[in-house]
Amino acid sequence: MINFKELASTYKTPLYIYDLNYMTKQYEELKEAFKGRKSLMAYAIKSNSNLSIIKHFADLGSGADCVSIGEVRRAFLAGIPSYKIIFSGVGKSDDEIREAIQKDILYINVESEAELGRVELIAKELGATCRISIRVNPNIDPLTHPYISTGLHDNKFGVEIDTAKRMYIRANNSEHLDPVGIHFHIGSQLTELKPIYESAEIVADMVRSLQNIKIELKFFDIGGGLGVKYKDEVTIKPYDYAQAILGTLKGLDLTVVCEPGRFLTANAGYFLTKVLYEKQNGAKRFVVVDGGMNDLLRPSLYKAYHKIEAISQSRTDESKADVVGPVCESGDFFAKDCLLPILEHNDLLVVHSAGAYGFGMGSNYNTRGRSAEVALKDGVARLIRRREEFEDLVALEKEFLVK
Numbered sequence: 001m002i003n004f005k006e007l008a009s010t011y012k013t014p015l016y017i018y019d020l021n022y023m024t025k026q027y028e029e030l031k032e033a034f035k036g037r038k039s040l041m042a043y044a045i046k047s048n049s050n051l052s053i054i055k056h057f058a059d060l061g062s063g064a065d066c067v068s069i070g071e072v073r074r075a076f077l078a079g080i081p082s083y084k085i086i087f088s089g090v091g092k093s094d095d096e097i098r099e100a101i102q103k104d105i106l107y108i109n110v111e112s113e114a115e116l117g118r119v120e121l122i123a124k125e126l127g128a129t130c131r132i133s134i135r136v137n138p139n140i141d142p143l144t145h146p147y148i149s150t151g152l153h154d155n156k157f158g159v160e161i162d163t164a165k166r167m168y169i170r171a172n173n174s175e176h177l178d179p180v181g182i183h184f185h186i187g188s189q190l191t192e193l194k195p196i197y198e199s200a201e202i203v204a205d206m207v208r209s210l211q212n213i214k215i216e217l218k219f220f221d222i223g224g225g226l227g228v229k230y231k232d233e234v235t236i237k238p239y240d241y242a243q244a245i246l247g248t249l250k251g252l253d254l255t256v257v258c259e260p261g262r263f264l265t266a267n268a269g270y271f272l273t274k275v276l277y278e279k280q281n282g283a284k285r286f287v288v289v290d291g292g293m294n295d296l297l298r299p300s301l302y303k304a305y306h307k308i309e310a311i312s313q314s315r316t317d318e319s320k321a322d323v324v325g326p327v328c329e330s331g332d333f334f335a336k337d338c339l340l341p342i343l344e345h346n347d348l349l350v351v352h353s354a355g356a357y358g359f360g361m362g363s364n365y366n367t368r369g370r371s372a373e374v375a376l377k378d379g380v381a382r383l384i385r386r387r388e389e390f391e392d393l394v395a396l397e398k399e400f401l402v403k
């Protein structure tokens with residue numbers, strides 16, 4: 001049991017809290033599911049990029065899936081070895097590509113023919129050979145929220161099979177490119193196995209057709225995407241997930257690379273916020289709290305559901321309320337029509353499943369400092385990021401203040 005009251009009194013609110021033991025459990029379960037096959041878990045840093053969280057996964061043996069050179073640098077800082085780092089993303093700049101090649105990471109996931117050309121040119125300038133993988137867009141509907149769907153031709157990610165084939169041939173003939181892997185990632189918060197299986201099959205067939213033209217790959221990168229339970233979702237079991245994928249790889253000697261984010265971090269995280277006021281506008285009841293959409297954007301952006309639990313002495317009947325923050329936007333809410341007792345000033349609300357895409361999607365909108373982050377390990381709490389103060393927020397502007 002997490003003592004939220006004590007954490008609130010020690011670290012103040014709003015506050016992110018992460019249970020490292022839970023992250024370990026999730027990591028081990030997923031890794032175990034792929035046993036019997038060479039595999040690399042490459043933690044998707046974007047889901048929670050706090051250095052201590054990355055370090056925690058590094059200590060478990062994880063690699064990192066990164067989507068910017070900033071994330072690559074974080075991975076290095078947290079102690080992930082270069083040979084376990086992958087760099088994906090549709091829009092890598094020349095500088096980012098250059099640094100990734102210089103850092104000799106495992107491979108760059110290339111997402112277009114134009115990008116392949118840049119990578120080749122930059123590797124040539126550096127007198128290097130860059131290991132690459134190509135992100136294939138299998139044109140499969142992942143059956144998830146449209147904003148986090150990535151495997152359809154309508155989405156900006158990856159390249160079609162035919163384009164990928166051309167790119168592999170080009171890479172294979174280049175002195176400066178070494179095609180070592182193939183990648184797909186069809187979306188996030190996936191709760192259906194069929195689209196994953198179908199995509200894996202398409203991509204595995206592509207590996208076989210490349211073998212026929214003497215292009216031998218080593219890594220089969222299945223992306224991330226495993227869904228988690230926010231409310232009443234029936235989720236895919238890691239064992240079934242692994243079996244579905246491994247079933248498509250018969251006869252292929254490939255290392256499976258998995259890029260889990262949400263599965264490892266979402267339900268390890270809690271966002272703790274304090275009640276400021278109760279208010280009623282006509283028939284509508286609002287509970288105003290000290291955290292806002294700048295801290296946790298998912299409800300506003302995706303209408304995402306996050307369970308909210310009240311920590312209060314209140315014995316009143318529960319009634320429906322919108323839980324809203326102080327940000328100057330009507331979209332600033334954590335829940336609509338959430339059943340809660342009448343709350344007092346300083347009562348606490350725990351927003352569950354906040355460990356993935358929570359803090360990282362935060363902002364300083366309305367000149368609000370980002371909350372502190374705390375990690376719990378074996379029942380012991382440690383601050384892993386201090387609260388942002390006003391001085392932090394203006395630091396990059398002050399010296400440029402127009403006279």
Ligand code: LLP
Binds near residue numbers: 047188189226261
């Ligand atoms: N690999 C690639 C190439 C990705 O694009 C992503 C997520 C992952 C791995 C990790 O996916 P996961 O295992 O976490 O599903 N902000 C959204 C989620 C965006 C996901 C972007 N890509 C949200 O809050 O739901």
